Amino acid sequence: MKRKTRLTKLGRNPIKQKGFINPGTYKGSTMIFSNFKDYLNDVKNADDRKTYYGINKNPFHKQLEDSISDLYNCNDTVLSPSGLASIIIPFFALLKKGDEVLINDSVYSPTRTFCENILKQFGISIKYFHSIHNIKNFEKLINKKTKLIYLESPGTATFDIIDIPFITSIAKKYKIPTVMDNTWASPLFCNPIKLGINIIIDAGTKYINGHSDVLIGFVSSDKNYSRKIRVTAKTLGICPGSEEVYLALRGIPTLELRMKEIEKNALYLAKNLLKHKLVKDVFHPALEHTTNHLIWKRDFTGSSGLFAFILKKKYSNTKLEEFYKKLRVFKLGYSWGGYDSLITFPPLIKRKFKDKLNGTLIRLYCGLEDREDQLKDINDALKILS
Numbered sequence: 610m611k612r613k614t615r616l617t618k619l620g621r622n623p624i625k626q627k628g629f630i631n632p633g634t635y636k637g638s639t640m641i642f643s644n645f646k647d648y649l650n651d652v653k654n655a656d657d658r659k660t661y662y663g664i665n666k667n668p669f670h671k672q673l674e675d676s677i678s679d680l681y682n683c684n685d686t687v688l689s690p691s692g693l694a695s696i697i698i699p700f701f702a703l704l705k706k707g708d709e710v711l712i713n714d715s716v717y718s719p720t721r722t723f724c725e726n727i728l729k730q731f732g733i734s735i736k737y738f739h740s741i742h743n744i745k746n747f748e749k750l751i752n753k754k755t756k757l758i759y760l761e762s763p764g765t766a767t768f769d770i771i772d773i774p775f776i777t778s779i780a781k782k783y784k785i786p787t788v789m790d791n792t793w794a795s796p797l798f799c800n801p802i803k804l805g806i807n808i809i810i811d812a813g814t815k816y817i818n819g820h821s822d823v824l825i826g827f828v829s830s831d832k833n834y835s836r837k838i839r840v841t842a843k844t845l846g847i848c849p850g851s852e853e854v855y856l857a858l859r860g861i862p863t864l865e866l867r868m869k870e871i872e873k874n875a876l877y878l879a880k881n882l883l884k885h886k887l888v889k890d891v892f893h894p895a896l897e898h899t900t901n902h903l904i905w906k907r908d909f910t911g912s913s914g915l916f917a918f919i920l921k922k923k924y925s926n927t928k929l930e931e932f933y934k935k936l937r938v939f940k941l942g943y944s945w946g947g948y949d950s951l952i953t954f955p956p957l958i959k960r961k962f963k964d965k966l967n968g969t970l971i972r973l974y975c976g977l978e979d980r981e982d983q984l985k986d987i988n989d990a991l992k993i994l995s
């Protein structure tokens with residue numbers, strides 16, 4: 610079956626669902642044993658957190674887990690109540706006191722906050738590297754303490770593409786597990802497992818759900834790491850609510866339609882912004898002039914709705930407020946992936962490597978509105994800055 614068809618069938622089985630096309634939900638904690646022997650056997654599972662209990666064994670949650678594993682063609686997927694909750698699981702699963710983790714500097718800022726404020730408390734050190742500059746010397750960053758490589762490609766706000774197969778080939782040489790936050794691409798536009806990654810993070814909050822009404826996250830892994838990831842997540846008590854699971858499942862059949870549309874919208878706007886007289890540069894990996902565009906072309910099958918552009922000048926917050934007030938289509942807000950277009954002004958202050966970005970950086974998310982309206986909205990607002 611082609612992917613478009615599979616997307617409409619995943620996670621739903623009308624025969625098991627008493628004829629309904631969509632699954633029924635199971636909610637809650639208590640699961641009743643059918644006999645005493647099963648109960649006695651189950652008690653033995655406590656250490657592995659496989660007990661017959663809502664957190665571990667909800668069959669409805671399994672439908673979503675299996676659907677995401679199918680899309681990523683991986684061994685297992687664990688659900689969590691947000692993308693950020695998913696991000697922390699591999700760190701807890703794979704690191705101990707004295708270990709070191711390598712992370713690209715353009716990582717999603719709350720990932721950095723988790724590392725700086727929590728991981729360091731446990732005696733784990735963090736080394737940030739630039740996704741592009743000096744990457745040929747990446748191997749030199751590895752030492753005996755390096756126990757995890759955590760990647761996000763494209764990076765948040767600057768959309769720098771990492772040469773993932775290059776990093777994973779080095780990681781394999783030293784037997785270091787690799788994690789990649791793949792939220793930007795979703796399973797539709799990149800499969801990190803094929804690039805040699807062991808563990809994938811996907812904030813289902815964004816494209817899988819697609820309607821901005823859910824927080825949910827996934828950790829998908831290959832067979833070497835699945836058990837560790839699942840036991841850690843369940844030991845930490847990580848489990849989303851059933852309504853969230855339902856809404857994430859409901860997003861899957863329309864994923865391709867939505868992704869293809871926002872891809873077109875974002876590219877249209879990005880190409881037009883590149884020609885705008887106030888714009889210094891546009892950071893969108895599908896634009897040919899961007900660094901590592903060819904690596905994006907090799908490793909990804911599409912581009913999504915989130916990108917950034919930089920203005921020639923740096924504007925005051927007062928001026929940016931005037932600009933923002935002109936917008937009718939784009940709204941000021943963080944969590945992208947839905948149908949509404951969004952805008953933010955990423956500060957990048959916590960980064961170790963200070964790229965020479967002298968002008969104002971603006972991040973855009975193109976939703977599902979008409980692309981001419983999206984372009985007109987940004988062009989009209991930019992007039993305030995000229």
Ligand SMILES: Cc1ncc(COP(=O)(O)O)c(C=O)c1O
Nearest residue numbers: 691692693717790792812814825
């Ligand atoms: C790249 C990336 N990863 C993870 C997350 C976290 O997702 P959530 O909002 O579900 O915690 C976000 C949220 O913006 C993100 O941009």
